[in-house]
Amino acid sequence: MKPAILTLLIVGSSLAAQQITLVPPAETDIPKQRRLLEQAWQQWEASDAGLERSLFTAPADRVLARIERGRQHAIAYHQQRARFLESVLGALQRELDRFQDDDQPIAPAWPAPDPRKLDVLLEEQKRLARQARRAGLSLLEQRSLAEAESLLPQLAENLAAQQRLYEAFKDNEAHSRKARRALVESYRTLLQLLKDQLRLNEDKRRLWLDYYDYLRQLVEAGQSQATPAKASRSRERK
Amino acid sequence: MTPLWLTLLLTALLAVFAAAQNRRPSPFGSANPAAEPLEETETAQPASARQTRVATNRAQDPFAEELKRAFEAEARWLALHEALMDDLDSLGPCGDQPVQRIPGVRDAAFEMFTQRVHYLQKHESYATEVLNKVQQNQTSLAVDRGELEASSRQIAQELDAARRRRAELASSLQAVDSSEENPSLLTLDQIIAKLEREQRLTEDTLREFDQSRQHLRAILRWARQRQRASRDQLELIKAESRLWKAFYDALALRLELACYQQRPNIYDFPTRSPRELKP
Numbered sequence: 001m002k003p004a005i006l007t008l009l010i011v012g013s014s015l016a017a018q019q020i021t022l023v024p025p026a027e028t029d030i031p032k033q034r035r036l037l038e039q040a041w042q043q044w045e046a047s048d049a050g051l052e053r054s055l056f057t058a059p060a061d062r063v064l065a066r067i068e069r070g071r072q073h074a075i076a077y078h079q080q081r082a083r084f085l086e087s088v089l090g091a092l093q094r095e096l097d098r099f100q101d102d103d104q105p106i107a108p109a110w111p112a113p114d115p116r117k118l119d120v121l122l123e124e125q126k127r128l129a130r131q132a133r134r135a136g137l138s139l140l141e142q143r144s145l146a147e148a149e150s151l152l153p154q155l156a157e158n159l160a161a162q163q164r165l166y167e168a169f170k171d172n173e174a175h176s177r178k179a180r181r182a183l184v185e186s187y188r189t190l191l192q193l194l195k196d197q198l199r200l201n202e203d204k205r206r207l208w209l210d211y212y213d214y215l216r217q218l219v220e221a222g223q224s225q226a227t228p229a230k231a232s233r234s235r236e237r238k
Numbered sequence: 239m240t241p242l243w244l245t246l247l248l249t250a251l252l253a254v255f256a257a258a259q260n261r262r263p264s265p266f267g268s269a270n271p272a273a274e275p276l277e278e279t280e281t282a283q284p285a286s287a288r289q290t291r292v293a294t295n296r297a298q299d300p301f302a303e304e305l306k307r308a309f310e311a312e313a314r315w316l317a318l319h320e321a322l323m324d325d326l327d328s329l330g331p332c333g334d335q336p337v338q339r340i341p342g343v344r345d346a347a348f349e350m351f352t353q354r355v356h357y358l359q360k361h362e363s364y365a366t367e368v369l370n371k372v373q374q375n376q377t378s379l380a381v382d383r384g385e386l387e388a389s390s391r392q393i394a395q396e397l398d399a400a401r402r403r404r405a406e407l408a409s410s411l412q413a414v415d416s417s418e419e420n421p422s423l424l425t426l427d428q429i430i431a432k433l434e435r436e437q438r439l440t441e442d443t444l445r446e447f448d449q450s451r452q453h454l455r456a457i458l459r460w461a462r463q464r465q466r467a468s469r470d471q472l473e474l475i476k477a478e479s480r481l482w483k484a485f486y487d488a489l490a491l492r493l494e495l496a497c498y499q500q501r502p503n504i505y506d507f508p509t510r511s512p513r514e515l516k517p
Contacts (some may be wrong), residue, residue, distance in 0.1 A: 052406035091380035176460035218259035
């Protein structure tokens with residue numbers, strides 16, 4: 001028994017020394033908050049089922065108790081909804097911060113192929129053509145000229161491909177910049193929409209509290225009307 | 239006796255484990271994070287290098303100097319090449335000058351291509367870095383569409399419940415001859431209006447969320463294309479350097495051949511031995 005306690009103590013102290021916190025990161029909070037929200041809703045729904053229908057038919061003290069319970073559940077539900085929205089809002093804000101702080105290093109410039117190279121190739125083509133026209137060329141010379149001529153289109157095609165890539169790269173960069181800007185804008189809109197939802201949630205919470213107050217007043221008013229009526233009826237019977 | 243030995247052994251192992259853990263950052267983070275030690279490279283650098291790094295402005299292209307050097311090498315090579323090709327027609331093929339100048343021009347081309355390849359390798363590593371960062375950002379997204387959908391469904395349920403309550407309250411009030419202007423009914427109407435607005439907001443939120451994911455996908459696509467383009471450009475430059483090498487080799491061979499053709503025949507070997515030709 002003693003060794004086991006000793007081991008536990010050592011493990012505990014080593015964990016404490018490292019200040020390990022077993023709290024999951026905040027991001028995983030959203031599903032939990034959503035589950036709690038659903039629970040709060042179900043409790044509110046179950047508590048208030050048929051409340052309005054039985055407002056004047058059920059015993060007043062029972063209705064008043066139900067109103068009070070409903071009021072508490074409404075408060076809990078709206079608080080939980082605010083927590084859920086805040087957790088989504090926080091996560092989106094963190095993502096936006098990350099995108100904005102995404103301090104990408106400055107891209108190296110993409111050099112376009114030098115157009116002078118094409119001039120060089122054209123000049124060389126003319127020179128080779130002149131040489132080929134010369135009389136008395138040996139077979140070996142003719143073959144070597146033909147080989148040199150075959151190199152030029154390959155070089156020209158290579159330079160053209162480089163030019164095409166350069167154009168595509170420029171296009172790509174422009175699109176990428178546009179998408180990054182649009183992403184930041186989209187996140188800002190999302191945050192604004194969620195903040196609006198939070199404000200509406202608070203408005204709704206206040207309205208529900210007013211609603212339960214009015215319901216209570218209605219029931220209490222009915223009760224006070226019923227009590228003098230009952231008293232006058234008993235007096236009449238006497 | 240044995241459990242005591244075991245305990246001592248376990249204690250020693252745990253102490254070693256704890257010491258090793260202290261050197262490793264906790265995956266959960268720490269409540270009091272220790273100050274990050276300065277990188278050794280920073281202190282080991284000479285003063286001039288540190289000064290340059292501090293002075294580097296984000297607005298300034300850190301690769302500008304290298305690119306400038308690559309451009310200068312390219313201009314040097316092209317000037318040498320044009321001069322050589324111009325002189326080639328005027329100078330005879332058998333002179334020493336053209337044959338000696340070809341390796342010089344080829345070396346200038348080689349230097350330029352080396353610099354260009356080096357520069358494009360940086361380009362490629364930059365593109366890879368950007369792609370990795372984008373991928374990393376996208377895998378660590380915390381908000382799931384399902385959560386927002388659930389939120390939207392929740393509001394729809396809330397709205398249905400509020401409408402049902404209103405109908406039931408109206409019929410209850412009618413039964414006790416209460417007026418339709420009852421404040422509880424008016425409050426419910428206000429709640430319903432708020433809920434309808436909230437429902438529209440949740441739908442807008444979902445739409446905007448989808449938009450943001452589309453932008454993220456586009457950014458990833460562009461980052462992949464940029465990396466592919468960097469690789470392709472590097473391959474094209476390497477291919478170009480091979481083609482120019484072949485060009486200079488062919489030129490040297492052509493000159494050698496032309497020179498050989500212009501030389502007079504040194505000696506015509508008879509087909510038979512001179513002794514046999516003696517009378």
